[in-house]
Amino acid sequence: MIDEFFILRRDGLTLFHITLEENLYIIQMPTDLFAGFSSAIVAFASELGSGHLSKIEIEDQIYVYEVMKDFITVARISSDDDETIAEHVVAILYREFVREYKDELKDYDGTVRRDLFFPFSEKVKKIITKCEKIAEKNPHLLANIPPSIELDAIEKLSDFSEELVVNFPEATIKLTREFQRKLPADLMHYTMFRLGKEVGKDVAQKKIKKKVNDKSLMKLLKKISVCSLDENVVTLQICPFCRGRETEEHDCDFVAGFIEGAYNDSGISAREINCHAVGDQYCKFRIYKN
Numbered sequence: 001m002i003d004e005f006f007i008l009r010r011d012g013l014t015l016f017h018i019t020l021e022e023n024l025y026i027i028q029m030p031t032d033l034f035a036g037f038s039s040a041i042v043a044f045a046s047e048l049g050s051g052h053l054s055k056i057e058i059e060d061q062i063y064v065y066e067v068m069k070d071f072i073t074v075a076r077i078s079s080d081d082d083e084t085i086a087e088h089v090v091a092i093l094y095r096e097f098v099r100e101y102k103d104e105l106k107d108y109d110g111t112v113r114r115d116l117f118f119p120f121s122e123k124v125k126k127i128i129t130k131c132e133k134i135a136e137k138n139p140h141l142l143a144n145i146p147p148s149i150e151l152d153a154i155e156k157l158s159d160f161s162e163e164l165v166v167n168f169p170e171a172t173i174k175l176t177r178e179f180q181r182k183l184p185a186d187l188m189h190y191t192m193f194r195l196g197k198e199v200g201k202d203v204a205q206k207k208i209k210k211k212v213n214d215k216s217l218m219k220l221l222k223k224i225s226v227c228s229l230d231e232n233v234v235t236l237q238i239c240p241f242c243r244g245r246e247t248e249e250h251d252c253d254f255v256a257g258f259i260e261g262a263y264n265d266s267g268i269s270a271r272e273i274n275c276h277a278v279g280d281q282y283c284k285f286r287i288y289k290n
């Protein structure tokens, strides 16, 4: 549960403030009473610079906040709440706020029309509800996807998350290819690997039902494509994950993560070493065993 959410300007001026009271979100008039606490956050934030997600713990409350350019978005949760929800909420609502009030914010001085941003509460409630719904359905999903990724893409993946596992490999291939296209280049490798690892773990648990070894891994991968394992290198002869794509860098992080996740062993990792998408003949993945 997000118990409180607010947006501050970096000079400490409160722009928007909402609190959860008896399961209802109530908009608060941004008053100066709030300045004491907000100045503490501003002081922490000024040390951080722009583009940082951080948190302060005060007794059993956690303030998760993101500092971006001119603003700070803050969500307060209890220490037993899911922090990843708060991380996504502050990042998403920062983007939405700046997008929606770009013009109004230019010369806003906070002395008149303090209710100017009240309508934003609808967006705040909607985003919080969506994030909580995703987290309830897929406890690991938000933790594995960076908050800078648009919520619609995460939501779609969440809605079909059972299919990713149950209808492996057809739905897995289709949905992950779709999701990968929506990711910014700088986060794509990391995100797809983490996602693959999670899905690999779940698919192996469901289909193999005991600890995965080389033989049972190949049984799983054979459902994807003609493949072989030789000296800890898996070769996918026709890789449906990167089929039809031409890229500068390796493209099949999902498969590398999937292999690592399927073993579910902290001593085993996997990386893609060749990829059809960059012009190699086959996609190949090296398995490292400690």
Ligand SMILES: [Zn+2]
Binding pocket: 239, 242, 251, 252, 274, 275, 276, 277, 283, 284
């Ligand atoms: Zn590939």
